[in-house]
Amino acid sequence: MDNHSPRSAFRTAGQAIALALILTTAQAAMAETKTPAIYYGIGSESSEYGNAQVFGAKAVAASVNAKFSVLASDYQGQKFLQDFGAIFAAGCKDCVAILDPASNAFTKALVDRAAQADAKILTFWNSPDGIHPWDTDSDNWVAHLSFDGVESGYKNGQALCKSIGGQGGVVALMGIADNPPAKQRFAGFKHALAECPGMKLLDSQYADWDQTKAQTITRGWLARYGASIKAIFAEDDGMALGAVAALREKGLAGKVQVSGSNGQSDALALVKSGEMTSTMYVDGAMQGAVSTALGYAVARGDLDLKKLTHAQREFYLQQTLVTKDNVDQVLARKPNAADYTYEKIKANFWQTSAGPVPTGSLK
Amino acid sequence: MQRQSDRLDISSERSSYIGQVMDVKNYRVRDWGAILALIVLMAFFTAAGSNFASLNNLQALVESSAIPVIAVIGITFVMLQGSIDLSVEGVASLACIVTSLFVANSVTSSHNLGLALVVALGSGLLLGLINGLMYSKLKIPSLIVTLGMWFVARGAATYLFPSRQPQILDPMLMSVALDKHFGLSGIVYVAIVLLIIAYFIQSKTRIGRLSYGIGGDEALCRLAGLRVDRIKIAVFVMSGFLSSLCGVLLTAQLGVGNPRGGDGLLFPSISAAVIGGTLLSGGKGGVFQSVVGVLILSVIRNGLQQIGVDPLLTQVVEGATIVVAVVAGSWHMRTKLRVAK
Numbered sequence: 236m237d238n239h240s241p242r243s244a245f246r247t248a249g250q251a252i253a254l255a256l257i258l259t260t261a262q263a264a265m266a267e268t269k270t271p272a273i274y275y276g277i278g279s280e281s282s283e284y285g286n287a288q289v290f291g292a293k294a295v296a297a298s299v300n301a302k303f304s305v306l307a308s309d310y311q312g313q314k315f316l317q318d319f320g321a322i323f324a325a326g327c328k329d330c331v332a333i334l335d336p337a338s339n340a341f342t343k344a345l346v347d348r349a350a351q352a353d354a355k356i357l358t359f360w361n362s363p364d365g366i367h368p369w370d371t372d373s374d375n376w377v378a379h380l381s382f383d384g385v386e387s388g389y390k391n392g393q394a395l396c397k398s399i400g401g402q403g404g405v406v407a408l409m410g411i412a413d414n415p416p417a418k419q420r421f422a423g424f425k426h427a428l429a430e431c432p433g434m435k436l437l438d439s440q441y442a443d444w445d446q447t448k449a450q451t452i453t454r455g456w457l458a459r460y461g462a463s464i465k466a467i468f469a470e471d472d473g474m475a476l477g478a479v480a481a482l483r484e485k486g487l488a489g490k491v492q493v494s495g496s497n498g499q500s501d502a503l504a505l506v507k508s509g510e511m512t513s514t515m516y517v518d519g520a521m522q523g524a525v526s527t528a529l530g531y532a533v534a535r536g537d538l539d540l541k542k543l544t545h546a547q548r549e550f551y552l553q554q555t556l557v558t559k560d561n562v563d564q565v566l567a568r569k570p571n572a573a574d575y576t577y578e579k580i581k582a583n584f585w586q587t588s589a590g591p592v593p594t595g596s597l598k
Numbered sequence: 599m600q601r602q603s604d605r606l607d608i609s610s611e612r613s614s615y616i617g618q619v620m621d622v623k624n625y626r627v628r629d630w631g632a633i634l635a636l637i638v639l640m641a642f643f644t645a646a647g648s649n650f651a652s653l654n655n656l657q658a659l660v661e662s663s664a665i666p667v668i669a670v671i672g673i674t675f676v677m678l679q680g681s682i683d684l685s686v687e688g689v690a691s692l693a694c695i696v697t698s699l700f701v702a703n704s705v706t707s708s709h710n711l712g713l714a715l716v717v718a719l720g721s722g723l724l725l726g727l728i729n730g731l732m733y734s735k736l737k738i739p740s741l742i743v744t745l746g747m748w749f750v751a752r753g754a755a756t757y758l759f760p761s762r763q764p765q766i767l768d769p770m771l772m773s774v775a776l777d778k779h780f781g782l783s784g785i786v787y788v789a790i791v792l793l794i795i796a797y798f799i800q801s802k803t804r805i806g807r808l809s810y811g812i813g814g815d816e817a818l819c820r821l822a823g824l825r826v827d828r829i830k831i832a833v834f835v836m837s838g839f840l841s842s843l844c845g846v847l848l849t850a851q852l853g854v855g856n857p858r859g860g861d862g863l864l865f866p867s868i869s870a871a872v873i874g875g876t877l878l879s880g881g882k883g884g885v886f887q888s889v890v891g892v893l894i895l896s897v898i899r900n901g902l903q904q905i906g907v908d909p910l911l912t913q914v915v916e917g918a919t920i921v922v923a924v925v926a927g928s929w930h931m932r933t934k935l936r937v938a939k
Contacts, residue, residue, distance in 0.1 A: 279756075280756045280759070281857035283762040283763065286761035286762070290761075412910060438903075438906065439909060440903065440912075441909050441910075441912075445862060446852055446856060446859070447851075447859070447861075447862060448862065450852070451658075451899070451900075452903065454662060455658055455899075456903070457654065458654040458657070458658045458904070459647075459649045459655065459903070459904050461654070476763075476853070476854060479853075480851060480853050483776055484661070484775065484776060484778075499763065500704075501704070501762065501763045501765050504704065504765060
């Protein structure tokens with residue numbers, strides 16, 4: 236009976252008001268925390284390139300107070316299917332997933348999962364030729380960004396040709412057989428070979444992007460071809476370093492020309508010392524910053540996906556061929572977090588674009 | 599009284615069985631198959647490619663086999679006991695990055711080779727000790743313990759990675775890989791010395807003899823009052839130490855600290871041990887047999903490169919040759935080799 240007393244009626248009313256207040260505050264708080272959460276997936280935390288990407292991406296996320304998390308695939312797409320699958324499981328409307336699917340095979344599956352959770356997704360490097368952000372889950376797949384592997388192979392090939400005076404044998408250390416950057420770089424290299432008839436390809440082997448494997452293969456080549464090898468084309472810097480290590484054992488470092496790709500600092504140091512001829516520098520920090528800013532802009536509604544052109548949704552980022560002539564300039568570049576803010580990149584998201592990805596190059 | 603005499607009879611029977619299990623000498627003769635396979639492969643590649651038997655190529659072959667030989671020594675003792683050590687790559691990677699951070703390098707201001715060796719090899723000893731303790735005292739299968747340790751060490755290596763590979767600037771460390779004595783680097787001599795020590799441990803010490811015993815019949819060894827746990831721990835410590843030594847030598851060889859430097863050491867080592875005739879189920883084999891296995895793998899890889907097999911086919915040929923080598927070399931042991939039933 237006590238429940239019906241005026242005192243208890245007051246108490247109930249008071250409780251109702253308090254509850255209403257709490258709900259309103261919570262709603263306001265929820266509206267405020269609608270800032271997109273960025274999930275950034277890299278190949279490995281043990282690579283300079285991965286760390287550089289995280290640096291740029293984190294700086295942009297910090298500039299807008301977005302939640303930022305890093306995931307590493309260890310170059311296994313299956314791992315990302317599981318990790319991002321868990322993130323997407325309960326729906327993820329305000330999430331932005333930015334990742335390298337590690338292989339073409341996983342791109343569509345990851346994009347589809349993001350679309351099911353209504354998250355935004357951006358991809359790097361690996362994407363099958365038949366699908367594009369504008370025709371596959373186009374409301375969720377924001378963009379695909381890459382670096383032009385053909386250009387890397389071609390320009391490094393040209394640098395090798397020049398350094399050996401257009402004459403001599405060359406061997407090629409390739410990455411993993413079914414990998415777009417590996418295939419593109421080799422295609423570009425073959426183009427350079429065709430333009431340099433005196434440079435003859437003696438052999439090519441898959442070293443799976445592995446430093447030690449590259450070293451072992453190079454030892455075998457030195458035994459097989461001896462002084463006929465004038466140059467070694469490596470599809471990335473890690474393998475180039477392995478080749479240089481094998482050359483050092485024979486006192487040939489600096490005498491046999493070596494090219495790489497990616498522009499990691501130890502390879503740049505070798506370009507400076509003359510033990511490597513060239514490498515293609517890709518700016519990981521810029522890649523991380525641009526992709527994060529793009530994803531954030533779409534998730535926040537600052538950019539309307541429907542208004543973007545194909546070239547704005549699938550493009551190459553700029554890269555720089557590094558030789559002895561410009562190595563000091565590249566080495567002097569020190570990434571500064573203040574350069575990677577959302578506001579600065581928002582001024583022109585495509586400032587560092589090197590143009591659209593041509594049809595047929597993503598196979 | 600009757601009961602006691604029964605027990606005595608059983609224990610004397612078992613003692614003689616332990617004697618058989620630990621009869622190391624008999625196993626040496628059984629492994630001619632692997633050596634034969636190695637000789638056949640070398641003869642084949644010599645006939646097929648003019649460069650295979652050249653001095654330069656044989657040097658390259660020996661250089662490439664040196665670090666895998668060190669790794670396989672450690673794993674052989676573990677496998678003799680019927681256990682497995684999956685942490686090899688993680689421990690080697692950790693030692694690789696630790697070494698690079700303590701010696702003169704392009705990232706940190708440290709340049710202390712002695713300290714680098716103590717910390718790198720010490721971490722290997724410690725992780726090996728933890729593996730051994732967890733396996734022997736907590737009775738957790740070695741597969742699980744060392745799998746976990748693989749990830750722990752790998753994670754620690756990643757954590758210590760200073761966002762770019764430290765270049766090694768220590769001339770003494772680099773000279774181990776670069777200075778040649780009679781055409782071979784210091785790494786090869788380290789591997790040879792370790793092989794001799796390992797053979798001594800295997801055949802002349804309790805650790806070696808009891809490893810065969812534990813692999814053959816652990817329960818029996820325990821019944822005979824032997825201190826099985828101690829041997830198990832010692833063997834895992836040894837494997838951890840050798841893995842970390844591989845990491846240190848890889849640093850010298852690559853000239854940089856790579857937090858994935860040890861990758862690619864584990865499965866070739868296990869395959870090499872099995873190819874050589876060391877059983878996954880334990881009790882049979884030995885370091886020399888495992889080293890023959892390492893050489894078989896190196897010869898196949900190098901030989902295929904020398905005769906110019908299509909790189910896309912290399913792995914297929916490698917795999918097929920391994921199967922043929924194992925079948926030819928261990929036909930008489932095929933039922934014992936079958937660990938997955």
